[in-house]
Amino acid sequence: MRQSQSQIQGVVGPLFEAYEALPSTYDELFEAGAPRPPFTRVVELLDALGKDQLARAQAIAENALLQQGVTFSVYGDSRGVEKIFPFCLLPRLIAAADWAPLERGLQQRLRALGLFLDDIYGDQRILAAGIVPAEMVLGAQSYRPMLRGIKPPGGVRIHIAGVDLIRDTAGTWRVLEDNLRTPSGVSYVVENRLMSKRMFPRAFDAARVQRVDHYPTRLAETLRSVSPAADTNAVVLTPGPYNSAYFEHSFLARTMGLELVQAPDLFVERDCVFCKTTRGPKRVDVIYRRTDEAFLDPEVFRADSVLGVPGLMRAYAAGNVALANAPGNGVADDKAVYPFVHDMIKFYLDEEPILEQVPTYVCLRDADRAYVLEHLGELVVKAVDEAGGYGMLMGPQSTQAQRDEFRARIIAEPRRYIAQHRVELSSCPTWIGESGSVEPRRVDLRPYILTSRNGPWVLPGGLTRVALVKGSYVVNSSQGGGSKDTWVMRP
Amino acid sequence: MIARVADMCFWFGRYVERAESTARMLASTASMALDAELPAEQVWRPVIVVSGEEAAFREHHNDAAWGDGELVQRFMVWDASNGASLVSSIEGARWNARSIREVLSLEAWEAINELHLWLPAAQGQYRDHREGFYQQVRRTTQLALGLLRSTMLHDEPLDFIWLGVLLERVSQTARMLDVHHHAFGAFAGNELLENGLWLTLLRGLSGSEAYVKKSAGRIGPEGVARFLIAETAFPRSIAYCVHSAYERLCHIRPPEAHSLPGGMSLERLSVLDRWIAERQNHERVHELLTHVVDEIHAICALLGQELFGGL
Numbered sequence: 001m002r003q004s005q006s007q008i009q010g011v012v013g014p015l016f017e018a019y020e021a022l023p024s025t026y027d028e029l030f031e032a033g034a035p036r037p038p039f040t041r042v043v044e045l046l047d048a049l050g051k052d053q054l055a056r057a058q059a060i061a062e063n064a065l066l067q068q069g070v071t072f073s074v075y076g077d078s079r080g081v082e083k084i085f086p087f088c089l090l091p092r093l094i095a096a097a098d099w100a101p102l103e104r105g106l107q108q109r110l111r112a113l114g115l116f117l118d119d120i121y122g123d124q125r126i127l128a129a130g131i132v133p134a135e136m137v138l139g140a141q142s143y144r145p146m147l148r149g150i151k152p153p154g155g156v157r158i159h160i161a162g163v164d165l166i167r168d169t170a171g172t173w174r175v176l177e178d179n180l181r182t183p184s185g186v187s188y189v190v191e192n193r194l195m196s197k198r199m200f201p202r203a204f205d206a207a208r209v210q211r212v213d214h215y216p217t218r219l220a221e222t223l224r225s226v227s228p229a230a231d232t233n234a235v236v237l238t239p240g241p242y243n244s245a246y247f248e249h250s251f252l253a254r255t256m257g258l259e260l261v262q263a264p265d266l267f268v269e270r271d272c273v274f275c276k277t278t279r280g281p282k283r284v285d286v287i288y289r290r291t292d293e294a295f296l297d298p299e300v301f302r303a304d305s306v307l308g309v310p311g312l313m314r315a316y317a318a319g320n321v322a323l324a325n326a327p328g329n330g331v332a333d334d335k336a337v338y339p340f341v342h343d344m345i346k347f348y349l350d351e352e353p354i355l356e357q358v359p360t361y362v363c364l365r366d367a368d369r370a371y372v373l374e375h376l377g378e379l380v381v382k383a384v385d386e387a388g389g390y391g392m393l394m395g396p397q398s399t400q401a402q403r404d405e406f407r408a409r410i411i412a413e414p415r416r417y418i419a420q421h422r423v424e425l426s427s428c429p430t431w432i433g434e435s436g437s438v439e440p441r442r443v444d445l446r447p448y449i450l451t452s453r454n455g456p457w458v459l460p461g462g463l464t465r466v467a468l469v470k471g472s473y474v475v476n477s478s479q480g481g482g483s484k485d486t487w488v489m490r491p
Numbered sequence: 492m493i494a495r496v497a498d499m500c501f502w503f504g505r506y507v508e509r510a511e512s513t514a515r516m517l518a519s520t521a522s523m524a525l526d527a528e529l530p531a532e533q534v535w536r537p538v539i540v541v542s543g544e545e546a547a548f549r550e551h552h553n554d555a556a557w558g559d560g561e562l563v564q565r566f567m568v569w570d571a572s573n574g575a576s577l578v579s580s581i582e583g584a585r586w587n588a589r590s591i592r593e594v595l596s597l598e599a600w601e602a603i604n605e606l607h608l609w610l611p612a613a614q615g616q617y618r619d620h621r622e623g624f625y626q627q628v629r630r631t632t633q634l635a636l637g638l639l640r641s642t643m644l645h646d647e648p649l650d651f652i653w654l655g656v657l658l659e660r661v662s663q664t665a666r667m668l669d670v671h672h673h674a675f676g677a678f679a680g681n682e683l684l685e686n687g688l689w690l691t692l693l694r695g696l697s698g699s700e701a702y703v704k705k706s707a708g709r710i711g712p713e714g715v716a717r718f719l720i721a722e723t724a725f726p727r728s729i730a731y732c733v734h735s736a737y738e739r740l741c742h743i744r745p746p747e748a749h750s751l752p753g754g755m756s757l758e759r760l761s762v763l764d765r766w767i768a769e770r771q772n773h774e775r776v777h778e779l780l781t782h783v784v785d786e787i788h789a790i791c792a793l794l795g796q797e798l799f800g801g802l
Contacts, residue, residue, distance in 0.1 A: 068597070069589065069604045241590045254593035265493050265800075276494045276800045278647065278743065279751050 015047045015054055015438055019429055022440045026171040026426040028092050038095040038489065045203040046090065051438075054431055057199040058089050070191050072244045072477070085188055086482035088430045091196055092443060092464040093207065096491040102165075102173055102447070103458045105355030108345060110161055110449050110456040113178060113332045115348040117157045120331060121148050131347050132340045133364055135415055140337070141385050142330030144293075146300065150317050152326045154226025154453050159288075159324035160219070161449040162186070162463075165355075167426035175357040176423065176444065178333040178341070181325060182290050185463040185483070186215060186448050187248035190255075192485040193461070209487040210460035216255035218450055218457060219288075223256075225452035226322045227285045234286035235259045235275065237266070239295070239307045249290050263291070268311030271318040286322045293327040335418055336362075336384035358423050363414040372419045373410065376403045379419040381410070396422065425473055428484065430466055442467040444475050445486065460488040494800035496594060497651045499587045501794070503595075504655025506584035507603070511632035512663045513577055516541065517567055518625035519695040524560055527687060531558035537670045538563055541663075542575035568617065577628060581610055584632075596642035602635040650742045654794075657736040661787050664696060664727055668719050669780040672712065686710045696727050716776050721767070729783055730767050737764045743798070756793040759786070 021027035029035060035043035049057075062084060065071070071082035094102075119126050120137060127134040137143055162183025164176045193212050197204050223234045238249035240262050253260035265275050266284065274281035289296065295305040297312040315321045331337065339360040342353045361368040361379070372379060376395055383391030393406045410417045427440035447462035464484040465475035475481040516538060524534045536557045539548045548556070548566055556562050568577045585607040588600055606628070617624045636656065643649045671692045678685050689710050693699035696719065705722060706714050722728045737760045744753035746761075763786045770779065 066608065067601060067605055069592070069600065241586075246589075250589075250592040259493050259496070260593045261493055262495065265495050278492055278494055278497045278651075278753070278798045 013051055015049055015051055016043065016429065017051075017437075019438050020440070022427050024169055025424060025440070026167050026169055027440060028167075028426055028428040028443065030429070036095075038097075039093050039207075042093060042203050042207045042487075045206055046200065049200075051436060054089065054438075055433070055436060058431055058433065061087075061089055061195045061199060064195070065191070069247065070188075071247055073242055073246060085477055086468060087188070087192060088441075088466060088468075088482055088484050089196060089199055090429055090431050090438065091200075091207075091485045091487045092428045092445075094486060094488045096489045098173075099460065099488050100491070101354060103460070105173070105353075106163060106447060106449050106458050107456045108349065108351060108354050109163065109175070109178070109341065110158060110451055112341065112345040112348050113161075113180065114156070114158050114451065116337075116344045117326075117329060117332050118155075119348075121150065121328060126344065126347055129347070131343050132337065136336045136340075136362075136364065137331060139415060140331055140334045142334050144328040144331070147328040151319070152226070152316075153228045153319055153322040156222075156226050156324075156451050156453065157326035157329055158332075158449075158451050159222055159226065159326075161451070162446045163449065165445045165447070166358075166423055167445075169424050171426070172356055173445075174423070175341075175355055178338070179446075180329040180333040182292065183446070183448070184245045184248055184290075185446060185465075186459075187251040188483050189448070189459070189461055189463050189486070190215060190251075192483060196485040196487075204487070207487050208490045210490055212459055212461040215448070215459050216252060218459075219252065220256040220258070222450045222452040222457075223286045223288055223322075223324055225454070226324070228319055228322060229283070229285040232285045233283060234288065235261045235284055237261055237263070237287050237289040237291055239263075239291050243290075245290065252288070258288075263307050263309050266309045266312075268309060268315050271311070271315045271320055273309070273312065273315045273321045284321060286324065288324045293330070296323075296327060334384060335382055336415070339418060358420050361419040363410050363417040363419065368419075369410065369414055372417075373407055376406060378421065380422055381406055381417055381419045383416050384418060385416060394422075425467075425475075428464070428466065430468070430484070432468075439470070441470075442473050442475065443484065461486045462488075492594075492647045492651075494798060496591050497647070498795070498799035499591045500594065500648050500651035501655040501799070503584055503587040503591065504652035505659040506580045506587065507632050507635055508656045508659040509575070509663070510577055510580035510584060511629055511636070512660070513542070513567060513575065513580060514625045514628040514632070515697065516667070516695045517564060518622060518629070519691050521560065521564070521621060521625075522694075523687070523691040527691075528684070529688075531560060533674060534558075535560050535563040537667075537674055538567060540670045541666045542567065542573075543666070544573050544575050547573055564621075578610065581606055581628075591648070594648040596638065598642045599635050599638040602631055602638055606631045606635075647743060650739045654736055654739045654743070657732045657739065658787055658791060660727055661729055661732040661736070662784060664719055664729055664732070665780045665783045665787075667692060667695060668716060669777060669784075672716060672776050672780075675712065685712075689715050698725060698727060701725050713774070720776075720779065721770065733760070733764050733767055733783075737761055752797045753794075754797070756790055756797050759790050759793060763787075763790070 019030065021030050029039055029043060065084045071084050073082050116126065126132050127137060158180050160183060162179040162185065164179065165173050166176050168174055189212055224232050236249055236253040236258050238246060238260055250260055261275055267274055273284040275284050291307050294301045295307040297310060298305045298308045299310050300313040316323055339362050341357065345351055345353045361372045363369045363372055372381065377398065379395045381393040393402060425442040425444060428443045429438045430441040432439045443464050443466045445462050445464055448459045450457050464486045466482050466484055467473055467475045467480065468482045469480040472480060520534060520538050527534055539545055552562065566573055566576065570576045571578050573579060585603050588595055588603045592600055613624060639649060639652060675685060675688050678688065690699055693702050693715065702715065702718050705718060718725065719728055721730045723730050725731055740757050740760055744751050744757055746757060
């Protein structure tokens with residue numbers, strides 16, 4: 001820290017001096033060289049801080065996060081090395097008029113996705129109606145046939161969702177991915193907020209920002225609302241301190257006032273879940289589980305799991321414990337099912353979809369497949385069952401041999417492939433320590449949606465993830481991504 | 492509370508206390524080494540013996556090493572393979588704290604986390620300003636112990652942390668007194684030297700001023716032993732720590748709550764408490780201290796079985 005302070009000496013001038021937005025990209029704060037109208041005053045106040053102030057604030061904030069242990073564990077390091085999640089103090093602002101449709105769109109989307117899951121693990125009407133091809137759903141690895149017919153306590157399956165959105169060149173929000181299993185990152189939303197309030201009190205005040213610190217209270221209410229018992233004992237289940245998101249598990253337990261348990265703390269007897277306490281066994285009614293479902297119960301899923309609780313799924317099926325999120329949700333955020341979410345909204349809600357998504361070609365459809373095979377050089381082709389960069393063809397950067405290989409694979413197994421045009425991400429002014437200046441960097445947005453018995457609620461804010469590497473589109477923290485506080489302005 | 496969390500609270504308390512007492516013992520021994528006019532081995536060997544790591548030390552070093560103060564200190568501060576070293580204790584405290592972060596107060600957690608972040612960067616301070624280095628460890632651990640009491644709910648988690656602190660403290664006091672009582676016997680008659688040694692021991696237990704107040708300045712083996720074993724007003728005496736530990740355990744598991752687990756631990760601690768309180772004669776110090784250390788060991792094992800889920 002001492003070193004970074006000496007480095008920044010000599011960094012002077014207004015903050016946004018010489019800031020240049022990227023060509024043909026939507027910039028979150030600037031338009032044609034000037035702040036966007038709703039943000040004028042806030043940008044002026046930030047600008048007046050100057051580069052030296054910002055560099056100092058950034059160093060203080062990073063040090064404070066380290067001291068407080070707001071860190072993630074680096075996998076593959078047996079000594080348990082922890083790092084702070086890189087972040088940029090400069091906030092991303094969202095005007096009230098932009099937020100309102102986004103909020104409504106997310107609620108609509110979550111209602112439809114919840115109904116889809118109920119249907120898929122129930123009567124499967126949408127498959128019978130031919131709206132979604134049955135083989136896309138029933139053939140997906142994330143579909144769990146053994147869960148069919150099980151009704152979750154409280155009727156909720158997607159208690160916590162994190163939906164990844166981008167903004168295209170016109171500034172239109174588009175859903176990139178629905179995360180309906182165990183979405184993470186919300187603790188950084190709350191922690192980043194504490195930091196930006198501390199560092200920019202005047203700008204924060206001027207922006208009239210909606211608060212985010214009541215998230216844990218809302219989450220606790222959500223969990224209680226689905227409890228099968230009157231006097232609820234809810235717990236947070238973590239794989240343990242070696243997990244990269246352990247800070248968040250601990251944070252959520254602490255801010256909700258719940259016990260943080262690991263699998264060996266729990267056991268199942270007569271289809272009820274208990275935890276081992278210093279006063280003997282204690283009944284558990286709701287589990288906010290941050291363990292992947294494949295590891296939840298070795299009796300049902302992976303038999304080699306040491307992170308699991310034998311018999312947990314029996315207790316769940318008997319209605320004696322609520323699991324948040326419900327197991328089996330993966331089938332609704334599967335790449336193969338994503339292209340059909342607009343159809344779901346129309347089918348279940350009889351409404352027009354509010355939120356756009358990225359146009360996607362489904363290779364199972366003849367017309368789509370013909371187009372994809374014609375335009376392999378322009379498209380991004382993704383295998384639906386494989387995560388990350390595996391099984392992916394980046395058309396514009398591909399070789400003829402790679403395209404030929406994918407052509408053969410698509411023809412052989414069309415169900416497994418979808419294709420999209422490369423998406424442009426919007427940019428946001430970001431503090432770059434090495435150059436001592438503010439530069440545009442690509443961002444996305446992950447808002448969090450809680451669904452209780454009473455329906456979905458959207459946290460007014462979210463995790464803005466930023467690709468800190470120049471020219472990069474990759475916002476993942478494992479590959480040079482960081483985060484920003486997201487200021488949603490009050491109407 | 493969750494049995495595993497109780498276990499980690501208990502060990503968190505033990506590690507913090509152990510780090511504090513190791514730093515204190517090293518600082519007072521280093522100070523004594525300057526003017527004790529004793530063979531260096533008799534100054535430094537007890538440090539290793541008290542820590543219970545004699546065998547580990549002997550594995551890596553020859554006999555001459557017992558008198559090498561720098562070597563002994565390096566072993567007791569930086570050697571991660573030594574379970575009683577400062578790095579091991581601080582990492583143990585911090586690991587447990589991180590695992591039970593949700594039950595600690597932010598202030599107490601930050602104190603321990605700062606110590607963990609500070610330690611690897613403190614090599615220079617260790618080299619150039621040894622006394623200040625030990626002082627920093629002691630201040631931060633004492634700060635953490637104080638913050639636990641002033642910022643946490645006074646309920647089960649704090650009871651388990653404090654139970655760990657107190658039982659660790661009993662063992663430390665008993666072992667230090669035992670080792671020194673044995674070693675100092677050789678100097679009976681040399682009043683000046685003997686006085687210096689007893690004062691060092693008392694300083695190592697933060698008890699020199701308290702002792703002088705209680706004994707009107709008379710320093711001798713019987714007086715010091717009685718003080719460290721039986722003085723109920725001294726917070727590091729065996730009688731004080733055992734009795735306080737008993738009270739803590741009564742909060743956790745009330746004597747009348749026969750249906751709750753923990754009955755055997757409570758009974759055994761209660762017996763030890765009475766046994767110490769009834770001792771009139773502190774002459775057979777070694778036998779007495781051996782009994783205390785063995786009992787504490789057995790009580791910790793019982794706590795593990797009854798309250799910590801047999802982990």
